[in-house]
Structure formats: structure tokens, C-alpha cells
Amino acid sequence: EREVEQPRHPSKSAIGLDMGISKLLTTSNSEYIKPKNSFKANQMKLAKLQRQLNRKVLFSQNWKKQNRKIQKLHSHIANIRHDYLHKITTSISKSHAMIACEDLKVANMSKSASGSMENKGRHVKAKSGLNKSILDQGWGMMVDMLEYKQQWRGGLLMKVNPQYTSQTCSECKHIAVDNRQTQSKFECVKCRYVANADFNAARNILAAGHAVLSAEG
Numbered sequence: 001e002r003e004v005e006q007p008r009h010p011s012k013s014a015i016g017l018d019m020g021i022s023k024l025l026t027t028s029n030s031e032y033i034k035p036k037n038s039f040k041a042n043q044m045k046l047a048k049l050q051r052q053l054n055r056k057v058l059f060s061q062n063w064k065k066q067n068r069k070i071q072k073l074h075s076h077i078a079n080i081r082h083d084y085l086h087k088i089t090t091s092i093s094k095s096h097a098m099i100a101c102e103d104l105k106v107a108n109m110s111k112s113a114s115g116s117m118e119n120k121g122r123h124v125k126a127k128s129g130l131n132k133s134i135l136d137q138g139w140g141m142m143v144d145m146l147e148y149k150q151q152w153r154g155g156l157l158m159k160v161n162p163q164y165t166s167q168t169c170s171e172c173k174h175i176a177v178d179n180r181q182t183q184s185k186f187e188c189v190k191c192r193y194v195a196n197a198d199f200n201a202a203r204n205i206l207a208a209g210h211a212v213l214s215a216e217g
């Protein structure tokens with residue numbers, strides 16, 4: 001047993017991340033990252049392979065061969081997703097000592113879909129569509145990656161309470177459902193601050209991360 005020096009993150013920067021459907025991430029620096037829907041792109045192919053499988057005699061040689069094809073496509077999809085999430089999370093973790101994101105409880109959300117998460121599920125067409133997107137993008141996986149990569153580098157990942165992050169004005173802190181008129185636009189009914197809704201949320205998430213940090217000293 002020996003003492004290991006705690007790594008020190010090379011950066012002093014902090015960032016807030018809003019996770020979404022159409023934009024995988026929106027940052028408090030006003031950048032955004034598109035999702036990579038590896039499953040969506042491959043699901044037609046998968047469905048076709050599945051139909052072919054159903055026409056084959058159960059446990060026959062051809063059935064087994066077809067089954068292997070399906071497994072191969074599944075792992076191909078998973079690999080693409082992993083690679084993409086690794087690239088994103090490594091880049092963010094290298095640049096920021098403190099990362100704040102919502103504590104999503106992704107599992108719960110994929111069960112209910114309509115969303116305990118305020119507006120996020122409201123404008124999505126079908127429940128299954130939302131579920132698929134969440135699973136496809138692997139929000140939970142992304143948060144896990146951020147968490148251990150921050151630990152490696154001596155940085156921090158703050159998971160903040162997602163309540164009101166989309167209804168709060170990041171400028172004057174006024175909270176109102178009416179602040180959020182559409183999915184993409186935020187307009188504060190009190191101070192008239194106007195911003196992209198995801199960007200406003202990312203700023204609130206960052207502020208919440210700072211608040212938790214200072215409360216913990």
C-alpha cells in the first residue's frame with residue numbers, strides 16, 4: 001500500500017452540459033454536439049435481417065448463420081456509439097476541471113417517456129421514438145464516461161438536480177413555466193432575456209454545479 005498523489009486537472013475551466021434529443025449536448029459556452037444515431041441508421045438493416053431469420057427453420061444451420069449476422073450488426077452499432085461517446089467525453093474532460101450535468105435517472109425516463117423532466121418529452125412524437133433516442137445516444141453511458149475520466153484527471157463531475165433547469169432564467173433567476181414558450185426558445189417573462197432554450201438550461205446547470213461546490217466549501 002502506498003500513497004498516490006491526487007492528480008490535478010490542468011485546466012481551471014468549468015462547463016455546464018444540457019443533454020437533449022435533437023442536440024446530444026448543448027454547452028454553457030454555446031457549443032452543441034449532434035447525436036450519432038447509429039441505431040437509427042442501421043435499424044432498417046436489422047429489421048431485414050430479423051425478417052429473414054424468422055423465415056428460417058429454428059436452430060437450423062441457416063438460422064444459426066443468420067443469427068450470427070444479427071449479433072455482428074448489434075456489436076457494430078454498439079462500437080460506433082462507444083467510439084463517438086469516448087471522443088466527446090475525452091475532449092470535454094480534457095478541457096474542463098468542473099463539468100456539471102443533470103442527474104438524469106435515465107432508466108426512469110426511458111420507462112415513463114412522457115418525462116418527469118419538465119419539457120423534454122413534451123414535443124416528441126412517439127413514446128417509442130423517445131425511448132429509442134435515449135437508448136441510442138446512451139446518455140447514461142456518457143455521464144459514466146465523464147465521471148471516471150474526470151476522476152482520472154483530478155477534475156469533477158457535478159450531477160445537479162434537473163428540476164427547473166429549463167424554466168429558470170439564467171440571467172435573473174426568475175422561474176416560470178411561461179418562460180419556455182416553445183421547445184427551442186426561452187424568453188424570460190420578467191427581464192425579457194431571450195436565448196436558445198438548451199443554452200439557457202446549460203447555463204443554469206453550470207450555476208447549479210457552482211452552487212453545490214460552494215455549499216460544500
Ligand SMILES: [Zn+2]
Nearest residue numbers: 169172188191
Ligand atoms: Zn430573466
